[in-house]
Amino acid sequence: MADYKSELVGTHASINSLRGLIEKVARSPARTVLIYGETGTGKGLVARMIHQASSRAAREFVDINCAAIPASLLESELFGHERGAFTGAVERKLGLIEAANQGSVFLDEIRELDPPLQTKLLSLLDTQQFRRVGAVKPTKVDVRFIAATNKVLLSEVSAGKFREDLYYRLQVVALNLPALRERGDDVLTLARYFISKYNVMYKRAITGLAPETAEVFLRYAWPGNVRELENLLERIFILEEDDVILPSHLPDRILRSVIAGAVPRPADGAPALPEGNFREATEAFQRVVLARALEAADGNLQTAATRLGLSRHALRHQMLKLGLAKA
Numbered sequence: 001m002a003d004y005k006s007e008l009v010g011t012h013a014s015i016n017s018l019r020g021l022i023e024k025v026a027r028s029p030a031r032t033v034l035i036y037g038e039t040g041t042g043k044g045l046v047a048r049m050i051h052q053a054s055s056r057a058a059r060e061f062v063d064i065n066c067a068a069i070p071a072s073l074l075e076s077e078l079f080g081h082e083r084g085a086f087t088g089a090v091e092r093k094l095g096l097i098e099a100a101n102q103g104s105v106f107l108d109e110i111r112e113l114d115p116p117l118q119t120k121l122l123s124l125l126d127t128q129q130f131r132r133v134g135a136v137k138p139t140k141v142d143v144r145f146i147a148a149t150n151k152v153l154l155s156e157v158s159a160g161k162f163r164e165d166l167y168y169r170l171q172v173v174a175l176n177l178p179a180l181r182e183r184g185d186d187v188l189t190l191a192r193y194f195i196s197k198y199n200v201m202y203k204r205a206i207t208g209l210a211p212e213t214a215e216v217f218l219r220y221a222w223p224g225n226v227r228e229l230e231n232l233l234e235r236i237f238i239l240e241e242d243d244v245i246l247p248s249h250l251p252d253r254i255l256r257s258v259i260a261g262a263v264p265r266p267a268d269g270a271p272a273l274p275e276g277n278f279r280e281a282t283e284a285f286q287r288v289v290l291a292r293a294l295e296a297a298d299g300n301l302q303t304a305a306t307r308l309g310l311s312r313h314a315l316r317h318q319m320l321k322l323g324l325a326k327a
């Protein structure tokens with residue numbers, strides 16, 4: 001994992017501008033960077049890229065998952081401790097932050113950081129000094145902190161769980177990773193990329209996605225984002241023997257969710273009859289009917305309602321019920 005040159009695959013405008021931002025941030029003197037993104041969008045990858053593109057590249061990149069280490073251990077893991085600082089501290093131990101001197105520290109799931117550690121981190125950011133647990137004298141250190149979170153931190157701030165001053169400090173340089181479903185055709189580019197990767201790894205010659213599979217990929221919401229796509233493809237490499245990836249290779253869960261959300265694109269012909277239980281199938285059909293009427297009416301609710309023989313209010317109600325509109 002750590003030794004290959006990380007590559008951000010994709011050509012969507014949001015990814016192209018992200019690439020530019022990564023370069024800029026990497027070369028900047030910024031001591032903190034915050035990365036936002038849903039699970040599996042590539043936060044770890046981007047953090048590594050920032051490190052690799054920076055003048056710190058030859059030094060350590062330390063990867064710490066704040067949610068994975070119990071708070072009681074995290075302080076001495078991060079900051080180290082002096083001999084005798086607590087029972088069992090028989091020797092001085094250097095913390096991960098000191099080990100990353102002149103390099104980068106990646107704090108994944110930063111919102112899980114305990115309030116006392118938030119305070120200690122903020123002071124380190126302000127002074128570039130910290131104290132090992134049990135130390136009298138401060139230690140100087142030069143590191144860049146790259147923090148990541150999959151939830152908007154502001155709600156943790158208003159809930160009193162995340163220090164507001166630390167939040168603003170981290171927020172100075174923030175990068176947003178779009179969800180996979182917001183990246184247009186990139187899902188197909190990424191699929192090709194992972195297929196060539198696994199062709200080499202598993203000594204296979206899969207040529208690509210069947211057109212129907214590509215259609216499903218474009219319509220599916222990918223809640224687990226790029227990681228979900230990669231894991232799905234690897235599973236198919238392991239379980240299937242065809243040289244092209246067919247819709248029948250996909251889990252039912254994905255097919256069902258695509259059918260349930262099926263809103264045909266303008267170029268489509270008659271809607272295929274949806275499968276599934278009666279309620280799901282009926283709703284899928286209603287969605288198609290409403291989506292077409294709205295499209296024909298250029299999104300004008302009143303015109304679409306008249307066409308459908310509904311009141312505007314009833315149409316709005318149906319749209320909310322079927323998930324075609326937000327309250």
Ligand SMILES: Nc1ncnc2c1ncn2[C@@H]1O[C@H](COP(=O)(O)OP(=O)(O)OP(=O)(O)O)[C@@H](O)[C@H]1O
Pocket residue numbers: 007008009010037038039040041042043044045046150226227230
């Ligand atoms: N644009 C991309 N190009 C190539 N590989 C990618 C891309 N985005 C993500 N990946 C790969 O997908 C996997 C998931 O990415 P990563 O672990 O960085 O996501 P994450 O946002 O950190 O997820 P989590 O929030 O669950 O920790 C990794 O194997 C990563 O290398």
Ligand SMILES: [Mg+2]
Pocket residue numbers: 043044108
């Ligand atoms: Mg991650």
